Amino acid sequence: MNILILGSGGREHSLAWAVAQNPKCDHLMVAPGNAGIAKIADCVDLNILDGAAVLAFVRSQAIDFVIIGPEAPLAAGVADVLRAADVLCFGPSQAAAQLEASKFFTKSICDAAGAPTAGYGHFTDQPSAADYVRKMGAPIVVKADGLAAGKGVIVAMSEQEALEALDDMFSGEFGSAGAEVVIEEFMEGEEASYFILCDGRDVLAIGTAQDHKRVGEGDTGPNTGGMGAYSPAPVLTDEIAEQAMREIIKPTMAEMARRGTPYQGVLYAGLMIKNGKARLVEYNARFGDPECQVLMMRLGAQALDLLLACAEERLSEVQVNWAADHALTVVMAAKGYPGAYKKGTVISGANALPDSSSATCFHAGTAQIGANLTAQGGRVLNVTARAASLSEARTMAYDMVDQIDWPEGFCRRDIGWRAL
Numbered sequence: 001m002n003i004l005i006l007g008s009g010g011r012e013h014s015l016a017w018a019v020a021q022n023p024k025c026d027h028l029m030v031a032p033g034n035a036g037i038a039k040i041a042d043c044v045d046l047n048i049l050d051g052a053a054v055l056a057f058v059r060s061q062a063i064d065f066v067i068i069g070p071e072a073p074l075a076a077g078v079a080d081v082l083r084a085a086d087v088l089c090f091g092p093s094q095a096a097a098q099l100e101a102s103k104f105f106t107k108s109i110c111d112a113a114g115a116p117t118a119g120y121g122h123f124t125d126q127p128s129a130a131d132y133v134r135k136m137g138a139p140i141v142v143k144a145d146g147l148a149a150g151k152g153v154i155v156a157m158s159e160q161e162a163l164e165a166l167d168d169m170f171s172g173e174f175g176s177a178g179a180e181v182v183i184e185e186f187m188e189g190e191e192a193s194y195f196i197l198c199d200g201r202d203v204l205a206i207g208t209a210q211d212h213k214r215v216g217e218g219d220t221g222p223n224t225g226g227m228g229a230y231s232p233a234p235v236l237t238d239e240i241a242e243q244a245m246r247e248i249i250k251p252t253m254a255e256m257a258r259r260g261t262p263y264q265g266v267l268y269a270g271l272m273i274k275n276g277k278a279r280l281v282e283y284n285a286r287f288g289d290p291e292c293q294v295l296m297m298r299l300g301a302q303a304l305d306l307l308l309a310c311a312e313e314r315l316s317e318v319q320v321n322w323a324a325d326h327a328l329t330v331v332m333a334a335k336g337y338p339g340a341y342k343k344g345t346v347i348s349g350a351n352a353l354p355d356s357s358s359a360t361c362f363h364a365g366t367a368q369i370g371a372n373l374t375a376q377g378g379r380v381l382n383v384t385a386r387a388a389s390l391s392e393a394r395t396m397a398y399d400m401v402d403q404i405d406w407p408e409g410f411c412r413r414d415i416g417w418r419a420l
Helices: 010-020 051-060 071-075 078-084 103-113 126-136 159-170 238-258 291-299 302-311 390-401
Strands: 002-007 027-032 065-068 120-123 140-144 153-156 181-185 190-199 203-211 214-216 220-223 228-231 264-274 277-284 326-334 359-363 366-369 372-375 379-387
Touching: 002 010, 002 051, 010 027, 010 291, 010 302, 010 359, 010 379, 051 078, 065 078, 065 302, 071 078, 103 120, 103 181, 103 238, 103 277, 120 126, 126 140, 126 159, 126 181, 140 159, 153 159, 153 220, 159 181, 190 238, 190 291, 190 302, 203 238, 203 291, 203 302, 228 291, 228 390, 238 264, 238 277, 264 302, 291 302, 291 326, 291 379, 326 390, 359 390, 379 390
Parallel strands: 002 027, 002 065
Antiparallel strands: 120 181, 140 153, 140 181, 190 203, 190 264, 203 228, 214 220, 228 326, 264 277, 326 379, 359 379, 366 372
16 A cells, blocks of 8 residues: 655654554655654655645555544645545544534533533633633633644643633634633543544544653643653553543544534543543544554554554454553653754764664654754654563663753653553
8 A cells, every 4th residue: 555644743753653564555655754754754745734735646646545643634624635535544524623623612512422521611702711710710721722732721720820821812822722712620630541543433442541741750840742651541441441432432423423523533532530430631633642652652563454444434343452561652852842942953862773663763853954863843752662561661761762862852751650
């Protein structure tokens, strides 16, 4: 098969790494890709938000299967354009991707489906939102309704912090994403991620993970896109996963189908777990980043078979073959992230790291400029390992981190602490 993956981050590098191992993959292309992806696939310059351009490229290159990595092309309807032209595609429609693109849409789905989630209010003007904050008190959660690159959620521990978050939202700091806000009750517990493939009819759980959102050790400081992750998540037991599937996932999928927008792709459910029960925090319409990296490290070549079965609406015919293993990834980021950071700094040692079925370094924001590997983003490398135990995987990952010479970079040294 000729396969095209859309995206340029660590998530897409890990997808490409897994897909390339499968003998069904004859030729792999990634648009636009990055310096790490370029070692295993052909990187192509393509506007992945332009469905017509993607379709023209697919036809010119005789692409058999398209895997959409990030949320932006899904929200832009790229999957719809491809499916309308009978191109086999992994990723939900624009209408179904509203589960991520609009927090209020998701809340309305949960209301209709009876899925347990946080109480909330939805606002389109700042005075009403501020009144609601004063009425409810803190702690409270303020969310930009639209896509804000993982940064539009503020867990406010004081009323003042919540009001300042509203100032940011309605002043345009998050662009159009903050034009509407959802304000939620603060849910106590431990958060974990549950990944489910959905083909419009059937569902198949493909793993659990837990990430570290805050920039500082001990889960302190501002929220980021994720500073590391591990899989499986011990807090998401088989019993809790079954409850989440029964009370949250399946009712959501049924409600989406009832509305005429069946969901097809990966559904990433962020769950808050307390006293043996899960409530929904949010849905994402794509694999998490960096959770995808640990899932792909564990799934390996079978990932392509699972994604194909999902796209071809035959999930009922496949199953996941798990090993009794654990994977952990450490994110190396540019100093200053998630605030301002410098681009173009040189990274040494990363290209010499192991690349095997149990240890590799996925690239997130890199470019090869001459002889130098350079940092081009906030989150730059995902140093990832798999082993029989989580502690062993963590040791392997940090051993690789210590082989990287990048004075302008940093990482957390406590990834996995909750489980360990």
